[in-house]
Amino acid sequence: MASVAPAGAASFRPDGVRMARRKRLRLATFTVNGIAARLPHLLEWLARERPDVVALQELKAVDEGFPAAELEAAGYGAAWHGQRSWNGVALLGRGTVPVESRRGLPGDPGDDQSRYIEAAVHGIVVAALYLPNGNPRPGPKFDYKLRWMQRLHRHARSLVGLEHPVAMVGDFNVIPTDEDVYDPKAWRKDALIQPEVREAWFRLLDQGWTDALRQVHPDARIYTFWDYFRQHAERDRGLRIDHLLLNPALAPRLVDAGVDRWVRLREKASDHAPTWVELEAG
DNA sequence: ATGGCTGGCGACGCCAGA
Numbered sequence: 001m002a003s004v005a006p007a008g009a010a011s012f013r014p015d016g017v018r019m020a021r022r023k024r025l026r027l028a029t030f031t032v033n034g035i036a037a038r039l040p041h042l043l044e045w046l047a048r049e050r051p052d053v054v055a056l057q058e059l060k061a062v063d064e065g066f067p068a069a070e071l072e073a074a075g076y077g078a079a080w081h082g083q084r085s086w087n088g089v090a091l092l093g094r095g096t097v098p099v100e101s102r103r104g105l106p107g108d109p110g111d112d113q114s115r116y117i118e119a120a121v122h123g124i125v126v127a128a129l130y131l132p133n134g135n136p137r138p139g140p141k142f143d144y145k146l147r148w149m150q151r152l153h154r155h156a157r158s159l160v161g162l163e164h165p166v167a168m169v170g171d172f173n174v175i176p177t178d179e180d181v182y183d184p185k186a187w188r189k190d191a192l193i194q195p196e197v198r199e200a201w202f203r204l205l206d207q208g209w210t211d212a213l214r215q216v217h218p219d220a221r222i223y224t225f226w227d228y229f230r231q232h233a234e235r236d237r238g239l240r241i242d243h244l245l246l247n248p249a250l251a252p253r254l255v256d257a258g259v260d261r262w263v264r265l266r267e268k269a270s271d272h273a274p275t276w277v278e279l280e281a282g
Numbered sequence: 283a284t285g286g287c288t289g290g291c292g293a294c295g296c297c298a299g300a
Binding site for chain 1: 285286287290
């Protein structure tokens, strides 16, 4: 498997053959909270779960700091958009190099934060996005979050109706409902739960996007983030804020979805866990 | 009501995260 891969695109061929024979395709999003600090976890998770497409958020690294060689040795091609200290997004393809179609969310030429990248991977147009946190509220950061959601709404409208399969995935920093947080009262003042943020979320869904985790698990308590305080990960006191949205051309292929919580329970873990969907082959 | 923890930066404490 991964250990056979030397440098160069041709090295991807063995994994590509395996891909072609697999009936299903796994698409995952993982908000890593520092790609340099999290590389051992990322490589362990890739080897164990073998996702075919991966969106990464919160790289916290400049472009030159992205571990492209290590990921290629693990069997993954990549497209990435880094930034010093904060933000940063990437897309990985197992046995293939993502074909980048866009970096940066349109609608504000003055926005220099690396929060959006889009590429074709394994026959799907995938957007990896890192929506602004928005705290503290009120203030300029919350205003920036709302404007960013407006821009996302406009751009998503150009993607949702395509006949081609499209997925928008990543850290949305939105708690959609009170079923998506261990204690709504504890978060009532937070930017992630505000009514206008939730309204923007559901306006986005109303374009025709499927919230894959909720589609598969309508009533379950599902979390993708647990903060570092008070042993919240061990006690499963979390939030559902990492999401996978599928357009109507892709949603009928959805067969399963879940969260790899074991990654969050590792020592020195990110505060987010990988979240995934399983799709029938196109 | 508050602060608890973590990574990056760059030089020990501060910013930002959610």
